[in-house]
Amino acid sequence: MSAVKPRVLVVEDEPAQREVLIYNLESGGFEVVRSGSGDQALLLVDEEQPDIILLDWMLPGVSGIEICRRLRARASTRNVPIIMMSAKSEEADRVRGLETGADDYVVKPFSVAELIARVRTQLRRTRPSTVGQRLEFEDIVLDPESHRVTRAGALLKLGPTEFRLLSTLMERPGRVWSREQLLDLVWGRDVYVDSRTVDVHIGRLRKALCRKGGADPVRTVRGAGYALG
Ligand code: CA
Numbered sequence: 277m278s279a280v281k282p283r284v285l286v287v288e289d290e291p292a293q294r295e296v297l298i299y300n301l302e303s304g305g306f307e308v309v310r311s312g313s314g315d316q317a318l319l320l321v322d323e324e325q326p327d328i329i330l331l332d333w334m335l336p337g338v339s340g341i342e343i344c345r346r347l348r349a350r351a352s353t354r355n356v357p358i359i360m361m362s363a364k365s366e367e368a369d370r371v372r373g374l375e376t377g378a379d380d381y382v383v384k385p386f387s388v389a390e391l392i393a394r395v396r397t398q399l400r401r402t403r404p405s406t407v408g409q410r411l412e413f414e415d416i417v418l419d420p421e422s423h424r425v426t427r428a429g430a431l432l433k434l435g436p437t438e439f440r441l442l443s444t445l446m447e448r449p450g451r452v453w454s455r456e457q458l459l460d461l462v463w464g465r466d467v468y469v470d471s472r473t474v475d476v477h478i479g480r481l482r483k484a485l486c487r488k489g490g491a492d493p494v495r496t497v498r499g500a501g502y503a504l505g
Contacts, residue, residue, distance in 0.1 A: 314338030
């Protein structure tokens, strides 16, 4: 079981194709956000902060290529992996798709299983813990498959919330996360939790990490949030 479900944005205007994709992604343990148009997709990217985007080329309104170009031009979405889906099989189109900044390209009709494998490949690079990759930071090792955390070889006891908090922090050492971002990623966006809850669980996480010795690796950034290292 993954610590945090990876969030996939599916942008596809063909309802049948969209539903097949969503069904398979959800069965595969992904959280799915859907969009049937380019304009809506651009709004959803900001609201939902997906981990990866599956983007149809031919869309009503703003095309997939144009969306790709715009997302690559913005600092906040520059590094979100994008897989383009298109019926265009000409090599020139494929090259154009990749040159616009897509990380991968699949030609319709494609195998959904293969597409999901490609999604996992992208996430292994950008969100490793969501696809079961072991995370390491200094002497701390987190294994999402077995749900075990060790520090300097000693097994640590962490509650489920502290485990998810730590895996989020360990994916991007040095990155500062706001309380709101942590609430969203660790607790989920459908749950109402006071942002002070984050402080409480960060406190528990620190205690667990330092129980067997070692310096506190969690940094409080005043007015901004928390970071690891
Ligand atoms: Ca289409």
